[in-house]
Amino acid sequence: MLRFPRPLRPGDRIGVTSPSSGVPDSLKPRLDHAVGWLRERGYDVEVGQCMGQPSHVSGPVEERAAELNRMLLDPAIRAVVPPWGGETAIDLVDRIDWDALADAEPTWVVGFSDTTTWMLPLTLRLGWATLHGTNLMDTPYTAVEGIVHWTDVATASGPITQHATGVFGGNGYGDWEVDPADHAYRLDGEGTWEVHGGGGLDVTGRLVGGCIETASNLTGTPYGDVAGFGRDHADEGLIVYLEAAEDPALEICRNLHGLRLAGWFDDADAILIGRTSAPASGEFSQRDAVVDALGMLDLPIVFDVECGHVPPYLPLVNGALAHVTVSGDTRQITQELR
Template sequence: MRFPRPLQPGDRIGVTSPSSGVAPRMQGRLDVALAALRDRGFDVVVGECMGADRVVSAPRGQRAAELTFMLVDPAIRAVVPPWGGELAIDLVDQLDWDALAAAEPTWLVGFSDMSTVLLPITLRLGWATLHGWNLMDTPFESPEGLLHWLDVAGSTTPFTQRSPGRYRSLGFYDYVGDPDVSTMELDSTGSWTVVGGGDLDVSGRLVGGCIETVSDLAGTAYGDVPAFGREHADEGLLVYLEAAEHGPYDVARALHGLRLAGWFEHANAILVGRTPAPSLDDFSQHDAVVDALGMLGIPIVLDLEVGHTQPFLPLVNGALGRVVVDGERREVTQTLG
């Protein structure tokens, strides 16, 4: 594994939109998010691929070139998109993989559709990438127990995060009406559970992303999790997945596909994020996970703060992780090395 050096105030952060851009009505939130980086002492450069005329910010060749440029520029120490989108998958065969392989690793941050880029960079290059926040989330303060993505990217020692036991069920914030919002309104209670009950203490290299986007990489040269397990994870894997919006039938089919593609061949545990996606009367999101993966005999932990429901628990693809569920204890420790 290759880990980017710790991010420090004074470093330069690149902003580009590998998937969806920013509409004019969201400019206020973008300005607040950029100011949040600058207020922490970072230099910020914004790329040209930021438009919102179409579903993507720019033609795929332009988006791939700008992302590659930022990732190989030694003056840029982290790259973060405003958010995800729909079609980041059209970039994976357009990136200059040779140039990336020759470059010093740079932090690439994001979640949702950005998983489609984060995961291949970790799998193909052995670069650590940071899943869990986007630029538009950056003004938020982390609740007690969790870390901001900037703190994770700046870590020099192992760090532990704990479930705050609260989450947001109210949907997205009104960035147009309140572009300055920085406090997470966590209105509901809930924490991690182990399928079948009991306690758990398990370790492995973290790898994963958004089910709706990374499942389309399975069986391709950009989603070879089994090969990553063989090459980089003598300790085994902790595979984490989260659903953004698909119903449970679609999620079950996607998880079955990942199982058949060997994604859990090296897994010591499977971590599933809390989801805002709907359940059905006869088949819940939890049912979908158990239906597809329950027969593996691998521990499954449900409802981690990973994905599309606040708060955000940032996970580093490639980090050595340890997950503990014991009584009231719900924590994950990551070591960047």
């Protein structure tokens, strides 16, 4: 059974921890600003001990896992939001207290990139809905027209409709060391969702997905069974969304083939691919990588959805019942948290 965390309310506590990369001293003012942004909106924010940057991770795996487990199991903490992703959160996946969490009330988990590594298994193993959206450090940015801020998704009690923005930015950010309170994306690119091969799309299914580079390492383990999730929780079918962070196209192609062989698309009715700035491999593009690995599936593929590492960010809820429409000038997704 799918389980959705109750909507966030002012006064709820939000836990901040870094299960992967921590925050350097030079960016602590940005972290403080992001925490203050949430507090100004009425949330009680608890910042954990695993927040620094002694290495590529915020601390020993035992400490990171213990703090994450504590926050996920604390009934007073209604959301857990890391500052950002990182590189090797996979080292704590088997240290999560899965048995205790199976009996716990679900908590909102928010983030993307390496956060996918431990967030997606919460959905696949426990049926917890999880929120693939901006990390804490991105939270102060004003939502672009057409997109709902993650805090509004987590507080919603009805359907959430978003649509393509038509704009994007390569980096998109200001310099947080110079201006820790930066809140407006620099979006100087133009582009919108495109269905591979042309035409339109009108499909409904359960959302599931995340970052290709990190999620692909879960295949073949007890933590990445999308095929099982489809059988157990998605009578309506699946809408699988994926996004490349930074790996060259040929590496992404290999990863996507691995996801295909692991059954990730067995129950899919459509595939959404996030806009990416990841490099090509010579003349072999990121779009070529997707078509090479997934074009044989005879599924509609929608490119350049705002769910990747290129801002702005369209929050998607793993487990939500989604309706995606691409028709004429309409490029829209509606999510129901049920």
